[in-house]
Amino acid sequence: MDFQKIQEIKKNVCAQISLEKSTTEEEIEELITNAVFEYSKHTYLSIKEKQVLIENIFNAMCRLDILQPLLEDGTITEIMINGPHNIFIERDGRIEECNIVFDSTERLEDVIQSIVAKVNRTVNESSPVVDARLQDGSRVCAVLQPIALNGPILSIRKFAKKPLTIEDLINNDSLTEEAAKFLEKMVLAKYNILICGGTGSGKTTFLNTLSNFIPHDERIITIEDSAELQINIPNLVRLETREANSQGVGRVSIRQLIKTSLRMRPDRIIVGEVRGEEALDMLQAMNTGHEGSLSTGHANSTKDMLSRLETMVISSASFPLEAVRKQIASALDLIIHLGRLRDKTRRVLEITEVLNYRDGEIQLNPLFIFEEDQDNTSNEKVRGSLQPTKNRLLNKGKLEMAGLA
Ligand SMILES: Nc1ncnc2c1ncn2[C@@H]1O[C@H](COP(=O)(O)OP(=O)(O)OP(=O)(O)O)[C@@H](O)[C@H]1O
Ligand SMILES: [Mg+2]
Numbered sequence: 001m002d003f004q005k006i007q008e009i010k011k012n013v014c015a016q017i018s019l020e021k022s023t024t025e026e027e028i029e030e031l032i033t034n035a036v037f038e039y040s041k042h043t044y045l046s047i048k049e050k051q052v053l054i055e056n057i058f059n060a061m062c063r064l065d066i067l068q069p070l071l072e073d074g075t076i077t078e079i080m081i082n083g084p085h086n087i088f089i090e091r092d093g094r095i096e097e098c099n100i101v102f103d104s105t106e107r108l109e110d111v112i113q114s115i116v117a118k119v120n121r122t123v124n125e126s127s128p129v130v131d132a133r134l135q136d137g138s139r140v141c142a143v144l145q146p147i148a149l150n151g152p153i154l155s156i157r158k159f160a161k162k163p164l165t166i167e168d169l170i171n172n173d174s175l176t177e178e179a180a181k182f183l184e185k186m187v188l189a190k191y192n193i194l195i196c197g198g199t200g201s202g203k204t205t206f207l208n209t210l211s212n213f214i215p216h217d218e219r220i221i222t223i224e225d226s227a228e229l230q231i232n233i234p235n236l237v238r239l240e241t242r243e244a245n246s247q248g249v250g251r252v253s254i255r256q257l258i259k260t261s262l263r264m265r266p267d268r269i270i271v272g273e274v275r276g277e278e279a280l281d282m283l284q285a286m287n288t289g290h291e292g293s294l295s296t297g298h299a300n301s302t303k304d305m306l307s308r309l310e311t312m313v314i315s316s317a318s319f320p321l322e323a324v325r326k327q328i329a330s331a332l333d334l335i336i337h338l339g340r341l342r343d344k345t346r347r348v349l350e351i352t353e354v355l356n357y358r359d360g361e362i363q364l365n366p367l368f369i370f371e372e373d374q375d376n377t378s379n380e381k382v383r384g385s386l387q388p389t390k391n392r393l394l395n396k397g398k399l400e401m402a403g404l405a
Contacts, residue, residue, distance in 0.1 A: 005043075006103075009035045010057055025062050032057045064134075065111050066100045067156075071138070074161065078200075081154040084108045093344040108152050112142045115154075121243060130243075131226040134159070139228045163230045166209045174202070175348040176386050179368050183351070186334055187213035189402035190268070190292030196305040197338035202346040203296035204228060204272065206338060210294060214268065218292075221261040223254055224272035237264060254278040258285060268292040277316030279309050286331035291398070302335045302352045306362055322360070329357040333395065339370075341382045348386050353393055365391050 012035045017023050023031075036045070036053050045053065059068040070079050070089060078090035084102035088095050102108040116123050116132050123130040128144040137159035145151045166180050175183075186193060187210050195203045195210075211231045214220065219235040227240045239261065244251035254271065258281040261269050271282050273296050286293050299305035306328060313324045337350040349370040355363035372384035399405040 005039070006053070006057060006060070009039055009053070010060065012038075013057070013061070025058075028062055029054070029058055032061070060107075064115070065107065066102060067111065070098070070100075071134070071136075071156075071158065077158050077160075079154075079156040079158070081108065081152075083148075083150045083152065086150070093346075105152065108154070109144070112144070112152055112154055115140055116142065122246065127246075133226050133228065137228060137230070139226055157228070159228070160205075160230070163208050164205055166212065169206075169209060172345070173385070174346055176368075178388065179348060179351060179386050182367070183210060183336075184213045185399065185404050187211075187292070187294075188215065189398040189404050191333035191398055192286045192291060192293045192331060193295075193334045193336065194274075194305065194332055195294070195296045195336045195338065196299040196302065197296075198298070198300055198340065201338040201340050203298075203338060205346075206336065206348075207270070207272075207294055207296055211270065214292070218267035219265060220268050220270060221264055221266040222270045222272065223257045223261060225254065227272075229270065229272055231270070237261070237266075255281050258282060261285075262290070266290060268294070271295040273297065274309070274312065276312055279312035280316050283309075283313065283327050283331040287327060299337075300339075302337050302350055302364060302366075305335055305337070322357075325360075325362050326357045329354060329362045333398070335364075343380060343382045345382065351386075353391075353395065355394060365394055367391055367393060 009032070013028070013031045016031050017028070032054050036050050039045070040050060059065050064071060067079065070076055075091050076089045080088040082088070084105050084107065087098040087100060089098050112123065115134060116130055118135060119132045121130050121132050123142055123144060125144065125146070128147045130142050132140045132142065134140060134156070139157040141155045143151060143153045169175055170177050170180055193210065195206050197203050208230050211229070211233070214233060216233060218233065220231060220233045221237045221239065222229050222231060223239045225241050227238055239257045241254055241257065242250060242252040255278040258269065258271065258278055262285060269285055269290055270293065271278065274282055275298060282293065282295060297305055297308060299308050309328055310321065310324050313319065313327070314321070332354040335352050335354060336348060337352070338346060339349045340346050347370055348368070350366060351368040353365040353367055355365050357363070366389050368386050368388055370384060371387045372382060396405050
């Protein structure tokens with residue numbers, strides 16, 4: 001459908017919208033339908049063309065324009081927009097280029113502004129990076145020019161309408177039933193668990209599935225930069241950070257929210273992701289009796305996660321390294337490492353118990369490790385599974401307390 005046509009009809013509809021009273025979406029749809037029928041009196045349009053035109057104009061005016069069909073397509077998990085004419089999507093773990101484009105850079109910017117405004121955030125030339133979310137919970141990150149050289153850039157991680165369950169993860173070989181049973185016990189017995197992995201390795205999804213093991217009579221507080229967790233618990237408090245306003249005031253950080261949550265009688269605190277100074281507060285909370293905490297962190301291995309945590313803590317307080325390591329060792333019970341393999345599947349690669357601090361190091365006890373089949377040469381599909389190691393869980397105290405040993 002040509003651009004001129006759409007613009008002409010849009011202008012016509014806009015002219016009819018009264019500024020004095022609010023217009024409902026149904027009324028706008030009716031105005032668009034009338035305008036399209038009017039237009040078709042002098043330019044032939046088939047029924048199908050009319051339908052498409054009405055839908056496109058409605059999406060442009062009331063929804064997220066050309067993104068709307070992509071958002072409604074349940075098979076798409078991620079939408080990546082690198083400027084108005086360069087759009088990619090992810091389907092079944094694979095990225096493909098999409099043949100639809102925005103009319104103009106301005107139109108893409110309008111869409112970004114309308115998304116960001118709905119969650120009370122701002123993005124502009126002086127503050128060109130923003131995290132936000134769509135009303136359905138999909139996570140959004142936008143970066144404008146001049147920071148984004150081929151921008152504006154918009155990345156949308158779509159909210160799963162039906163979140164993956166532990167059975168789904170077992171069925172798609174992300175982990176084994178044995179490991180899932182073990183993790184269920186760990187969550188029930190309130191072991192402190194940190195999930196780590198690279199970008200898009202499935203950390204948030206895994207945290208969601210583990211949260212399904214939490215008993216429903218507990219009070220849970222979730223703390224996130226941009227709320228995306230889907231926790232199915234009746235007594236749930238969801239907290240989200242806020243950026244400073246244009247005068248530089250009003251920022252509410254993860255750190256502050258952890259402190260606040262301690263005064264809200266939590267049974268467990270779930271921090272969506274630790275990436276900065278809040279690591280110290282989280283470890284302190286874990287060490288002061290707030291057990292059963294779950295969180296995620298960006299790292300490429302269990303050891304990498306530990307050294308990142310050290311850096312996060314040291315950057316917020318000048319503790320000696322030894323004290324930091326002791327604190328990490330006594331706070332964390334388990335680290336789960338996730339990864340994306342070369343066939344793009346997301347798997348649990350390691351489940352490791354965190355032991356005590358000894359001889360200058362945090363002692364680790366790997367319990368499950370992903371092992372690839374020896375004869376596996378295919379690049380298409382990786383064969384292998386998460387195998388229990390010879391090691392046994394050493395800190396059984398919490399299991400015994402919970403009557404699960
Ligand atoms: N085990 C899995 N099997 C199949 N798909 C998965 C699995 N885990 C996650 N996904 C899908 O992968 C995408 C990324 O998942 P998720 O948001 O959990 O990753 P993440 O590690 O938290 O990413 P980020 O680092 O960006 O926060 C989502 O679309 C999710 O549905
Ligand atoms: Mg995540």
